[in-house]
Amino acid sequence: MTRALLVINFNSALCANSRRSMQAAAARWGAEFWEWDEQSPIPRIPVAPNALKCWAFRRSTFDEIFILDADTAVSSRCPNPFETFTGPELIAVAN
Numbered sequence: 001m002t003r004a005l006l007v008i009n010f011n012s013a014l015c016a017n018s019r020r021s022m023q024a025a026a027a028r029w030g031a032e033f034w035e036w037d038e039q040s041p042i043p044r045i046p047v048a049p050n051a052l053k054c055w056a057f058r059r060s061t062f063d064e065i066f067i068l069d070a071d072t073a074v075s076s077r078c079p080n081p082f083e084t085f086t087g088p089e090l091i092a093v094a095n
Contacts, residue, residue: 003031003082004062008052010038013070025074029082031066 005026007014014035026033036052053067066081068074 001063002061003029003064004034004060004066005029005031006034006036006053006056006065006067007070007072008036008067009070010036012037015071018071018073021074021076022068022072024076025078028076029066029080031064031082032062034062034065 005022007019007022019035023033025031056065056067064082
């Protein structure tokens with residue numbers, strides 16, 4: 001099963017500390033770190049940025065994708081969400 005941790009980093013919102021924490025988390029969880037920015041070969045959809053998240057699920061070759069906001073730092077104690085939330089359901093958290 002292939003897994004990815006995706007962050008959409010437009011306008012350089014992702015700071016170095018957050019990027020390092022996400023890369024370390026992806027490595028711990030057996031996932032590929034996948035960062036999209038203005039230079040990424042993704043479609044330029046003239047709608048809300050959330051549409052890109054839907055595109056990731058429909059068009060990628062990954063079996064599972066965990067999407068984080070660019071202003072997130074992942075603790076080294078954070079459990080593996082791929083193991084914590086199993087199944088094909090879409091899980092979203094809004095704050």
